[in-house]
Amino acid sequence: MIDHMWLEPNVVRDAVRDEVFFLDVSAVGEDARSLRIRADIAELLERPCVTDERDSTVRLMARPSVLESDEGFAIDVADGVTEITGNTTRALIYGFYDWMRRRMLGGTIDERIVSIPSQPIRMIDHWDQTDGSVERGYAGESIFFGRWNSNEHHEYLEFPERGDSDVFRGDMARIEAYARFLASVGINAVSLNNVNVRGVAIRLITHPWLDRVAQIARIFSEYAIDTYLSVNFAAPKIIGGLDTCDPLDPAVNAWWRRTVDDIYAMIPDFGGFVVKADSEGEPGPFSYGRDHADGANMFARALEPHGGRVIWRAFVYDCHMDWRDRTLDRARAAYDTFRPLDGRFEANAILQVKFGPIDFQPSEPLSPLIGAMRHTNLIVEFQITAEYLGHQIDVNYMLPQWLASLDTDTGYDADTAVTVPAYLPLAAVDRRNIGYAAVANIGMDDNWTGHKLAQANLYGYGRMCWDGSLTADAIAREWTSLTFARTDDEARETIEWMLDTSNATYESYVAPLGVGFMVKRENHYGVGVNDFEYDRWGTYHYSDRDGTGVDRTVATGTGYIGQYAPRIAAALEDAGTCPDDVLLFFHHVPYTHVLHSGKTVIQHIYDTHFAGVEAVDDYIRRWDGLRGRIDDATFENVAERLQRQRRNAIEWRDQINTYFHRMSGIPDSHGRSIHR
Amino acid sequence: MIDHMWLEPNVVRDAVRDEVFFLDVSAVGEDARSLRIRADIAELLERPCVTDERDSTVRLMARPSVLESDEGFAIDVADGVTEITGNTTRALIYGFYDWMRRRMLGGTIDERIVSIPSQPIRMIDHWDQTDGSVERGYAGESIFFGRWNSNEHHEYLEFPERGDSDVFRGDMARIEAYARFLASVGINAVSLNNVNVRGVAIRLITHPWLDRVAQIARIFSEYAIDTYLSVNFAAPKIIGGLDTCDPLDPAVNAWWRRTVDDIYAMIPDFGGFVVKADSEGEPGPFSYGRDHADGANMFARALEPHGGRVIWRAFVYDCHMDWRDRTLDRARAAYDTFRPLDGRFEANAILQVKFGPIDFQPSEPLSPLIGAMRHTNLIVEFQITAEYLGHQIDVNYMLPQWLASLDTDTGYDADTAVTVPAYLPLAAVDRRNIGYAAVANIGMDDNWTGHKLAQANLYGYGRMCWDGSLTADAIAREWTSLTFARTDDEARETIEWMLDTSNATYESYVAPLGVGFMVKRENHYGVGVNDFEYDRWGTYHYSDRDGTGVDRTVATGTGYIGQYAPRIAAALEDAGTCPDDVLLFFHHVPYTHVLHSGKTVIQHIYDTHFAGVEAVDDYIRRWDGLRGRIDDATFENVAERLQRQRRNAIEWRDQINTYFHRMSGIPDSHGRSIHR
Missing domain, CATH: 3.30.379.10 (Chitobiase/beta-hexosaminidase domain 2-like)
Structure with missing residues (x-):
């Protein structure tokens, strides 16, 4: 059921x-x-x-x-x-x-x-693949693609290349239920397929695959949700038989126009395209000496007659970095690439920017591109699927982090703080074409999200898009009251308390103080302190026997802080005024550096990592009290995942503490046991 | 061709x-x-x-x-x-x-x-799988299994479970050529399939698969090579329909007898079985409260009437170790498990022991089990396929390491040194049932071994088995003279020099001083200093800001050294007398510890890692001089791999040096550039 x-x-x-x-x-x-x-x-x-x-x-x-x-x-x-x-x-x-x-x-x-909805565009992006797998999916297979009734929990390993005309799962009742959920929280746009578009997924924009897409779009349309597709920039060559994909080439433009016309003939309220170009190996305009505005505008012009939009992802960076070169900084990439293109995008083109400059880490500053763009439609991108936030094994209610990001001063105005929701319409070329997008966290699992409590993130994302005045606590209360309507108040308070504290709890036992990316490189779950330290992904912590963190200052570091507005940059540039939660994102400091909390960095690391496990133990204890007071399936689901979370938190605690103790040689001031 | x-x-x-x-x-x-x-x-x-x-x-x-x-x-x-x-x-x-x-x-x-051959059993073990992949294979697909003409270089990722009756490649001409190579260097035994026996591979001992095995065995038989199969201990349950695999159960014994009788009816000179039991997840006698002698003897009794042998791998250890517990020591496992069973194995049962206590690292001491067993037939296991020795991308002629291991004093005699070849017959129950086995390094690649020079390891292994008096240099000279008969002496000297120095060159740029396992965990190639440090495999280096290495002393460490005979243990126990090349295998020492070479540990690390890259540069320079003097295919093959080896050596140099510099804070005494 x-x-x-x-x-x-x-x-x-x-x-x-x-x-x-x-x-x-x-x-x-x-x-x-x-x-x-x-x-x-x-x-x-x-x-x-x-x-x-x-x-x-x-x-x-x-x-x-x-x-x-x-x-x-x-x-x-x-x-x-x-x-x-x-x-x-x-x-x-x-x-x-x-x-x-x-x-x-x-x-x-x-x-x-x-x-009135706070955001005009309130979108969910699926990273679903035509073989039924979901990139970074932690709740089973795709509800759109795959074989009927199949739900193998295989790890996502690669992008499917295999051709096949019958890639649709055909589970229309499930799609209808899903569309109802989305509409009920105000979502009005959905993209069906992964932004890494390979193999038969490239052909979804053509017959006969398009006919099946239209059947799905029809269900979403009933719920006022526009359907989008991710497209491959190289489609004119791969499936169109052209010898170029140059966005300024008339034949390429004509091919896209014909393709778009075809789509709208099948799906009159089709939303448009999502494009990941020139990023992590995907094709794009750079191959033809064109820039991202040239690329995006080609799609925008093809879609414009039908009222469609192109959503162009700003997640563009060099994924073959040399760890030896400390002047390189992946955090700089989006700004460096897109800031010069401000004002050059068509009115129905939208730049989709991840809220942080790197990649959905547990603690990241706001992207400096948000605030810097002044004549561009922007969508802010979130990730509901818990890629770096615990894989829907560890409980992690993300709204506190998202809302804190949105509440950050963008630096748009020289004198007064302008938060993200206030900023987006100020920068927009067409105020209808701004909003939020988020990567879906659902799949074929019986409870949709693997971890029952992870439903709260999907719910909360929709509510956050619709009503910008809601707090994370209020949303958690809503979701808990709706979902656990049949239990007692105390039980609901327990669940709300777990949700409200979970984001901070998770952050407490993973990479400290915003330094990020101490996860296992094979799947981004669990601890791997040095897994990315000498790799090509531009995600380092530079820990040595004296200190840790990334120097992104203008004075002595990568200069990344200079991408922020002066008022913001000034506060970040000084380790003494930089917020604790992103200190190691911006500064390389000695282990003895004293935080605003009054603790040294090393003691903070020890304390938070001991506290993280204790918090999970609390969750387990209090969750156990819910036995018989909520439905058995949910009780068992969460109980089982809490045990896995506990094992994970213990590994994080022990590896992080041991790593930094071996490095620093500084003992825990409370004399707790740290493995040598 | x-x-x-x-x-x-x-x-x-x-x-x-x-x-x-x-x-x-x-x-x-x-x-x-x-x-x-x-x-x-x-x-x-x-x-x-x-x-x-x-x-x-x-x-x-x-x-x-x-x-x-x-x-x-x-x-x-x-x-x-x-x-x-x-x-x-x-x-x-x-x-x-x-x-x-x-x-x-x-x-x-x-x-x-x-x-007269030095070793009665001179065996090659294939880790070939029925889907055509080869576990730890670096030269293409299996020559025995897989689809005709297929040679995808997919990474080995898992053990195939898929059932299929037609798993044989049927490339009999290739198998015949291979059998000729083996016979020409004196090999007299070959095992066809991986010791991790899953899926259809479990059924190779039954019809109709056995009929195809018999066709392969017939070819080997013409070249005086006995064919063996790896079997799954749980076969009586999985394919026999029994409800137990207890080695003392009469029905289980009867099932194996019938199965063996069937095999010998098809293959009269069948060699016997290779068994990996109760190891890394494989089933075994422990499930039934029996020990390894009970398990091995069950097979031995079934095989005895036909003159067959069971070869029982001693590679048994806890692969779910807790990195926190420094009293645990994987190196102890084989001795702790098998020493108490000495004298309990049947005369046609053979214990197969890896030459080092861990797992074919670039520098390991001799296993203490070799010398400690006194009434047991032993086979010493080597690995020709370069799992931890460069994947046949980096040139690595292994004979120097193998022969040095064999030339080690086993401690069997209280007064005088007894080398491995001298020891084996002294401990044997049946002197015909001792020898060497090695994991194959060949596949469907045109040159059989991926890297042309890796052929020398297959050749050398056979020669080492047959003639214990040969030196590594002499074998390299033989192979080079035979293989490059048509070139000039100077070219042959270049190739010999590369071979002779290659093992030491590789060792110089990987994990230092015998500490081992600083490889990437996903494939065991390339550098990952901490990849195994907090994992479950029992392979740690325990580096901290003060020092590095594993304390395996009796006085303060895991006590592993106590497994050696007193004369040997005494020399190892003292860091001052312990050989440099295994110092960090046995001792945790400060970075400033002075080696017999007169250098500190940290300076040795820097020096060898700079020297490693320089040695590869030398190879490239001198190999380039061979253009036109040897066949183009070989020239290009080795030239291309040397470039990859160079990139690998540079990564090792930079990551190892940076890692230890960040840890120790001690600069290179020669002032060379170490990345921060």
Whole structure:
């Protein structure tokens, strides 16, 4: 049986058990979305939808131009009747599920609610591959691709090259359930396939594969979600028979235009393309002496007549770095590459920038590109799948880290702080074309996310996109209340507490103070202090017997700090004012350097790594108290993963502490046992 | 075109161009081996074999009991006639190829030569898998298994489980050529399949797979080579339908007897079984509360009526060690496990012991089990495939290391040194059942071994087995003269010099002073100083800011040194008398510890790692001078690999030097550049 996540039918039905619905779309016309609402009322809620408005208690009404936003909605309650209104049927989808959530949470609506999404683009990126595997997937196989009923937990090892016309799983009921989950938290865009596009995945934009993509897109469309595809820049050569992919070549442009026209003939509300180009071995415009703006704009022009967008990833860096050369700095790459292109992208081209300058580490500063670009549409990229955050084995509720990043001053304004959500529209060329994207964390596992509590990240990501005012705690409370509606308050508090503390707990036992990347190189899980230290990926910690950390100062280091606005750079440049949590990201300091906390770096390392294991022990103890108070499947799932997390945390504690003790020779001031 | 290794037909034919052969096997009867000699005279030598002895110049004569050994031979030359005599047709195979080698080397035979093999068992173990891959193979796919003509250079990643009845490659011409190579250097036993026996490989001992094994065995048999198979201890359950594999269970014994009887019905001269049990996850007698002697003797009793042998690997250790516990020591494992079983093995059971206590590292002491066992048949195991010795990318002629190990005092006698070859018969229960085994280094690559010069290891291993008096230099000279017969003396000297120095060169730039295992954990090639440091394999170096190495002393360490005889232990226990090349294997010493060479440990590390790259540069320079003087394929093959070796040596130099510089803080006394 598939997990119902935060839409447990019994809970939903209980919450709306007395309601009678009425849907008025006469002003906009019946469409796939209004029909979907009717179906969900009938099948999910098992409630009537009447034809006479006066018989109803809940009225969903599409009224063009009633609000400023075509996605926002209003809820009014008067005389026992609820009115949910919006300009479009899209808006009604969001209003309908938002109202349901409020009912499930047990709140009452006392005054008019108007809800407008914070971000225009609220996207999920799947790194699913046509062989059914998921790059960096930790919850089983792809729900889109693969063989029917197959769910081998093979490690992702390579990008499939094998050709095959029948690569679709065909599990439409699961896709429908997934689309409902996404819509219920406000997601409006999904990309189906991995950005590393190889083999038959390159052909998804052509027949007959496109016909199957259209079937999936149709389901998402019912839930107001636009479908995107990742494309291979070299497709004109690989599948088009051309001898170039030069973005300024007329034949190449014509090929993409024809291909895009074909797609829109099949999928009228197709979202557009996601492109990873000239990055980690993928082809791109550099081969033809063109730059990323040339590349992106070629796609933008092909998509523009249909209202489509091209989303161009800024994750471009040299992945063959020489560890010997301390002047090189991977953190500099996105800014160095894209800052000079500011203002050159078409209005329907969007640059997708990871929130940190490296790659979704447990602690990273905000990317300096966010703030520096002033005439470019940006999407900020997050990673819900826990590549560096515990593989959905270790509990890790990511919202605290994401929201803290978004709340960072971008340095856009010389005088006052401008956070990321405030900044994006200021820099935009077209304010409709900004937002957030995040890599999916779901798969064929029964509970969708491997670790039950990892559902909270998917839920929370959607909520964060829609409502920028929510705190991480508030979102955790929402998710827990919806998901564990049938248990007692104390149990819910335990779960909320685990979620709220989990991100900090995980960060406490992995690479310290923002230095990052002490993971095993084969899969990015578990400890490998030196695994990347002499490798080609540009991710080093430079620890020696005297100190540790990366000198990214302007004065003596790589100069990376100079990419930030002066006010921000000044604070980071001085190890005395640099925040503790990213100290080793910016500075190489002695082990005896004293943090703002008053502890030395070495003592901080010891303390946090002992504390990390203790925190996991606490989780285990308190989770054990939930036995019989929540459903058995969830209890066992989390209990089993907590044991694995404990083993992981112990390995981290012991290896990190031993490594730095062997290096520094400095004993723990509390005299705890550190293995030699 | 397949490489002819050391049996280049033109060279062979030139060497014997005036000879007329006569073969007299009337006293023993014509058999597969005598027919094989006739075929090789006709097809390889293209010379006549006459029926009237008086017309011949070379006479091969089988005369029962003419010598003390059934494998040895005599060569007499008188009045222009050469007589090669032996008790058996097996002996004539060896005599024939030995005489050919002497002729190819240009020597004259002035007095009677009697050649008796030093080792009764001279074996090659293939780690070939039924899917065509070779575990730790660096020369392409298996010559026995896989699809016809396939030779993908995929990394060995896992043990194949897939079932398939048609797993044999069927390239009989290649197997015949290979058997000829082996016989020409005196090999008399070969095991076809990997000791990790999974999937269909478990079924090789049954029909219909056995029928194909018999076809291969028949070819080896013509060249006097006995065929062995590796078996899975759990076969009675997995393929026999029994519910136990208890070696003392009558039904299990009966199953193995029936299986063995079946094999001998198909392969009358079948050699026997190779068994890896209770090791690295393989099943074994421990599951039934039995010990290794119980397990081995079960097979021995089944094989005994047919004259077969069971070869039981002593490579048994805990591969889930806790790096935190410094009292644990993998080096102790073989002795601790097998020393108590001394005297309990049947006369046709043989314990196969790796020459070093860990696993074929570039510098290891002799295993203390060799010398300690006093009533057990032993085979000493070597590894020709260059798992830890450069993957046949880096040139590494291993005979210097192997012969030095064999020349070590085993401590068997309280008063005088007893080398390994002298010791084996003293400890044997049946002196026919001792010898050497080595893991093969060949595959489907055109030159058999990936790196042309790696052929010298296969050649040298056979020669070392047959003639214990040969030096490494002498063997290198033989191989070079045979293989490069058509070039000039100076070119041959260059190649010999590369071979002779290569083992020391490789050792100079990898893990220092016997500490071992600083390789990448995913494939055991290239540098990964800490890759095994916190892992479960029991292979650590314990470097810290003050010193490095493993304390295996009795006084303060793991006590491993106590496994050696007192005379040997005393010398090893004292860091002052312990040989430099294994110092860090036995002792944890400060970086400032002064070696017998007069250098400190840290300066030795720097010096050898700079010197290693310089030596490879020398190889490249001198190899370049061979262009046009040897065949192009070999020139290009070695030139290309030397470039890869250079890159490897540079990485080793820089990572090792940087690692130890960061640790110790001690600068190079010559002021050379060490990256921070």
